[in-house]
Amino acid sequence: MSTTRILIGIAIAVLFQTALLGHMVWTQITLLSSPTEVVLKTIPIDPHDLFRGDYVILNYEISTFDNDKINIPDTLRQGDNVFVVLDTSETFATPVEMFPEAPISLAENQAVILGEVSWVNLYQQEICDDCTKIIGVTYQIDSYFVPEGTGTDLEKYRDERALGVIVALNDEGDSAIKGLMIDGEKIYDEPLF
Numbered sequence: 001m002s003t004t005r006i007l008i009g010i011a012i013a014v015l016f017q018t019a020l021l022g023h024m025v026w027t028q029i030t031l032l033s034s035p036t037e038v039v040l041k042t043i044p045i046d047p048h049d050l051f052r053g054d055y056v057i058l059n060y061e062i063s064t065f066d067n068d069k070i071n072i073p074d075t076l077r078q079g080d081n082v083f084v085v086l087d088t089s090e091t092f093a094t095p096v097e098m099f100p101e102a103p104i105s106l107a108e109n110q111a112v113i114l115g116e117v118s119w120v121n122l123y124q125q126e127i128c129d130d131c132t133k134i135i136g137v138t139y140q141i142d143s144y145f146v147p148e149g150t151g152t153d154l155e156k157y158r159d160e161r162a163l164g165v166i167v168a169l170n171d172e173g174d175s176a177i178k179g180l181m182i183d184g185e186k187i188y189d190e191p192l193f
């Protein structure tokens with residue numbers, strides 16, 4: 001009787017873990033299959049992970065904002081979610097607005113990406129009563145694993161050419177890297193499996 005209970009417990013645990021893994025894989029496949037894609041301009045830094053191989057830390061142009069260029073909601077604090085609306089009409093997507101909550105609707109040639117406020121800085125302008133607010137934002141796509149030995153190759157393009165990251169977005173702003181581009185040419189493509 002106790003052996004049967006143990007076997008049933010093991011079977012339930014295995015089914016639960018399999019279902020959880022299946023859900024994670026399905027979520028990633030669904031996101032990578034999203035029809036909404038943007039290209040973000042980035043500057044890579046190339047570290048190496050002993051256990052996982054080469055990866056590139058991606059620092060996006062949409063990672064730092066100041067309220068002289070884009071309106072930053074006063075309520076945003078470190079650790080808060082932020083929804084950045086992107087204009088997708090040019091080669092590289094550019095930020096146009098940000099919100100603490102998901103926007104209800106988007107205009108044509110716009111997409112939204114979900115980030116998290118990593119830091120907030122207020123500083124006083126010289127002889128001015130206005131404060132300039134600057135925030136840093138991190139995204140789900142801040143690092144990308146590349147084939148072994150190719151991370152340093154990407155670093156060479158940092159100063160020479162524009163490195164672009166092709167990002168799939170869903171309606172909630174979740175993001176996944178679909179590939180990398182150099183000078184408009186796709187050089188890496190993320191497989192679904």
